[in-house]
Amino acid sequence: MEGKQQSPILRQIPERNAEGGHGKDAMRIKDFTYDFSFWSVDKNEPKYCSQKQVFQSLGSDVVTSAYDGYNACVFAYGQTGSGKSYTMMGSQDDQGLIPRICQELFCRMREDDTNYRIEVSYMEIYNEKVRDLLKQSSNSKTVHNLRVREHPKDGPYVQDLSKHIVNNYEDVEELMHRGNSVRVTATTKMNDVSSRSHAIFTLVFTQAKFIDDLPCETTSKLHLVDLAGSENADASGATGQRLKEGGNINKSLVTLGTVISLLAKNCSLKEGKQVFIPYRDSKITWLLKDSIGGNARTIMIATISPADVNYGETLRTLRYANRAKNIINRPTVNEDNIVTPKVQEKLHENEARVKVLTEEWAGKWNETGTILKNDMFAAINGKGLGVVLDFQLPHLIGIGDDI
Numbered sequence: 338m339e340g341k342q343q344s345p346i347l348r349q350i351p352e353r354n355a356e357g358g359h360g361k362d363a364m365r366i367k368d369f370t371y372d373f374s375f376w377s378v379d380k381n382e383p384k385y386c387s388q389k390q391v392f393q394s395l396g397s398d399v400v401t402s403a404y405d406g407y408n409a410c411v412f413a414y415g416q417t418g419s420g421k422s423y424t425m426m427g428s429q430d431d432q433g434l435i436p437r438i439c440q441e442l443f444c445r446m447r448e449d450d451t452n453y454r455i456e457v458s459y460m461e462i463y464n465e466k467v468r469d470l471l472k473q474s475s476n477s478k479t480v481h482n483l484r485v486r487e488h489p490k491d492g493p494y495v496q497d498l499s500k501h502i503v504n505n506y507e508d509v510e511e512l513m514h515r516g517n518s519v520r521v522t523a524t525t526k527m528n529d530v531s532s533r534s535h536a537i538f539t540l541v542f543t544q545a546k547f548i549d550d551l552p553c554e555t556t557s558k559l560h561l562v563d564l565a566g567s568e569n570a571d572a573s574g575a576t577g578q579r580l581k582e583g584g585n586i587n588k589s590l591v592t593l594g595t596v597i598s599l600l601a602k603n604c605s606l607k608e609g610k611q612v613f614i615p616y617r618d619s620k621i622t623w624l625l626k627d628s629i630g631g632n633a634r635t636i637m638i639a640t641i642s643p644a645d646v647n648y649g650e651t652l653r654t655l656r657y658a659n660r661a662k663n664i665i666n667r668p669t670v671n672e673d674n675i676v677t678p679k680v681q682e683k684l685h686e687n688e689a690r691v692k693v694l695t696e697e698w699a700g701k702w703n704e705t706g707t708i709l710k711n712d713m714f715a716a717i718n719g720k721g722l723g724v725v726l727d728f729q730l731p732h733l734i735g736i737g738d739d740i
């Protein structure tokens with residue numbers, strides 16, 4: 338997976354045996370290579386790494402990717418209770434990557450003639466069913482059963498998932514709180530507030546401006562993912578519903594592991610010899626298809642527990658991450674390729690007509706922006722649930738100049 342390229346850091350842990358026991362090979366050293374290592378167990382230790390430092394090392398580059406027009410994805414993988422939600426979301430006093438990335442996205446907006454638009458959606462996959470975390474419904478059966486579909490060009494998406502235009506960080510914060518409060522959690526032996534679902538927080542960031550009097554638009558999709566934790570049923574004490582959830586969680590994580598292994602294998606095979614990747618075997622791999630094996634700059638964060646009893650899970654997590662490191666994505670800038678050539682064609686025909694077209698284009702941004710802002714205002718004031726955008730809306734819509 339793509340990460341910041343710098344000298345690899347080796348983490349060495351004594352190898353006991355695969356199950357975590359104390360066999361005769363107990364002190365064999367196992368090496369793992371990755372881009373960063375963060376230690377955050379005790380705040381009083383000099384090597385303690387804060388949420389801010391994690392953001393500076395990883396999150397800041399995600400924002401840069403968005404501004405450069407690339408898709409990006411961050412996903413946290415690890416044993417239950419090892420700190421995935423803490424790293425991705427954090428708390429009000431100790432914010433994680435998602436709120437920090439959102440804040441930085443707004444901070445970097447330039448005061449020039451660029452138009453910006455940010456759409457937020459937030460979903461969870463619980464027991465292999467997709468649920469919109471930002472759209473309440475009186476019928477709980479339907480909210481848990483949104484369909485995943487695949488667009489021939491844009492890839493997989495969730496049908497009827499609500500998308501919310503946000504004008505500032507406070508709007509995002511409101512949506513984050515709303516989504517987090519309805520996410521499925523439960524108390525297990527391993528974690529008082531264990532996430533029982535995979536959560537995907539998505540930002541679609543669009544920039545539009547004129548270059549040499551011609552309109553240009555770039556769109557970047559950011560998937561920020563807090564996976565449910567891998568767990569051992571005995572250790573987590575799961576029975577009944579918790580056991581069923583744990584089974585589904587582990588099954589989808591196994592599929593993710595298989596997809597990662599096969600993608601890594603394909604990177605070493607010639608074209609034509611490549612193996613089939615079973616993205617559709619689980620909802621999480623299907624929805625993250627582009628992020629893990631395609632057009633995105635992707636960062637995998639592996640969270641591990643330093644506790645001796647978690648040795649087996651820690652080793653499994655590091656092996657999982659090691660495989661992911663072998664995947665090479667080839668992201669490209671998502672520049673609008675419809676607007677400019679179309680306008681250029683017209684330019685040859687009639688320059689005056691171009692002027693009309695570009696004015697129409699700018700007008701469309703501003704007009705739609707005003708409507709959406711008004712709707713958002715109504716939503717924030719309790720008159721609705723936010724702006725639900727139709728998936729079929731034309732590409733060129735946006736918020737006004739005064740963002």
Ligand SMILES: Nc1ncnc2c1ncn2[C@@H]1O[C@H](COP(=O)(O)OP(=O)(O)OP(=O)(O)O)[C@@H](O)[C@H]1O
Pocket residue numbers: 377378415416417418419420421422423424528530531532533564565566567640
């Ligand atoms: N680096 C850290 N510093 C302080 N507290 C932490 C840190 N990492 C995790 N925690 C705390 O440990 C507990 C478990 O963390 P968290 O809920 O993030 O785990 P998780 O991996 O998301 O678990 P699950 O998969 O069960 O949802 C939480 O109370 C969290 O605040």
